[in-house]
Amino acid sequence: MYDVIVVGARCAGASTAMLFARAGYRVLMVDRAEFPRDTLSTLYIHQPGVALLRRWGVLDKVIATGCPPLDRAVYRIADIRIEGCSIPVDGHRAAYAPRRYLLDEILADAAVASGVEFRQGCTVTEVLSDDEGQAIGVRCRTSDGGTTEEHARLVVGADGMRSRFATMVDSRITTEHPAATCAYYTYWEGVTDRFELYEAPGRWVGTVPTNDNATLIAAYFPQSEFERVRKDAMGAYMEAVRGTAPELYAKIASQTPLERLHGTGDQRNYFREAAGLGWALVGDAGHHKDSITARGITDAFRQAQLLVDCIGTGLRDPEKLIDGLEEYAYQRDEILVDAYHSTLSVAALEVAEHRLSMLRTVAGDQELMDRYFATLAGVIGVEEFFTPDLHAREELTRP
Incomplete structure (x- = not known):
């Protein structure tokens, strides 16, 4: 029997598993994917997230991948130019934006090094529960087609925005707003060494320097334009960059992008119940907002640390576990609700x-x-x- 089973091994799940293992618990982490594997992401880790990576002892490995420190930011709107950098967090001022196939593997490796048992290619098909409805484990389908059951005192869902785990434990959506934007991005060689934001009515363009001298350039459109945009996504993307950030467009107009264009109109905004009897949600499984503010990775780290802090040494005491999960659910919403509403405001793409x-x-x-x-x-x-x-x-x- 395990103390904790974590379902999902990307930035939210791997961080959670690592921290529970470091707290002295026996942890199993499963993911249906085989690593390393890329995923849709804006990549950006804000300063509070960087501070947690440093606290966890993995920031040096992220930096060693070659992703540059992002210690200057520019925001352009109308005739206004804002240039600077966030005030430091724990003495560290730079943000970072590593590719996800690098970041997720670093965190998964750190979890394993901390004592986590990691099973890849393992799909959870059922959350097991006792007669009182408390989660007590999972049933999994393995990569060779077999099945297995594992039991734990706490089961954590970290399987993303389309979380099957959340559905299995009947986690209710407590707050929800319609999708406001759709977004497309790809990577270009060089371009800039700064985090840049450009805004115009109905448009938002951002640059995120990452590994291998590549820059992610993203363009955001109103959700109402998604059906039109997706018919000629590359054309709409280039026109958005040209119209919103002409100086940036001049740098990429003659280039060929380094990858295909990635995009989504599935920009959900919600809070789900964060915890219940024997289970908890971390990362996008429990809370998601429009990617326009690039808060997802940082928020995932904060939730992982918060959950482990709230449980503390009480995981093996049923009453203390209940109290810890209730405290986590309360604090998660308190910590994230303001950023949720400010993100909705930004995602409206209105220049007031x-x-x-x-x-x-x-x-x-x-x-x-x-x-x-x-x-x-x-x-x-x-x-x-x-x-x-x-x-x-x-x-x-x-x-």
Whole structure:
């Protein structure tokens, strides 16, 4: 019998499994995929996520892959240019954006090195429960076509936005909003060494430098345009870059992309119940929001650390386990709800005049610009950024 079974071995699941193993628990991690394997992702790890990688002792391995430190950011909208970097977290200021087939393997290897048993090509077909409805394990189909059952005190679902695990444990959606955007991206050689954001009415373009001198360039469109865009996705993508970020377009117009164009219109926004009797959800399985703010990886790390902290030493005590899961469910929502609503606001792709007024006040003041990027990264809250002083200065600049 295991203490914990984790279903899913990407950034949320591998982090969770690793941390439970380091806490002294016997952990099994399963994933239906064989690693390494790529996945749709904006790649970006905000400063709070980088701080956790450093705390866990794996940041050096991420850096060793050659992904560059992203310690300068630029945001362009209308006639406004904001340039700076988030304030530091635990003394570390840079963000990173490793390719997912590298990051996920690093985390899975760290989990195994911490004592986790990892079974690849293992698909969970059922969550086992006792007569009282408490999750007690999983039934799996193995890569050779066989079946196996494993039991644990806690079963954690980390199998992504389309989580089958969440369905199996009947985790209810508690908050949900319609998809607001669709997104397409591919990789280009060189282009920039900065994290860049460009916004125009109905459009959002971002650059994310990553491994091997490649830059991910993503373009976002309103969800209402998805059916039109998907008919000529590459044409729509290039036109979005040209119209929103002409200087960026000039750098790629004569290039051939390094990979095919990736895209999705499945930009779900929801919270599911985070925990129940003998089970918990981490990462996109329990909470997902539009990828436009690139919070997914960082939020997955935060949830993994939070779950292990809330359970603490109480996993083998049934009453303490219940209390820990309830605390995790409460804190997860408290920690993530503000970023959820701010992401919905960004994903609306609306350029409001009051926001332009605020940004004009921020532009040119390095402290304010750095605090603005700290807000985007989740280092400080929106209420910490919108201080009475900022509002007063904005009033003075209005005509």
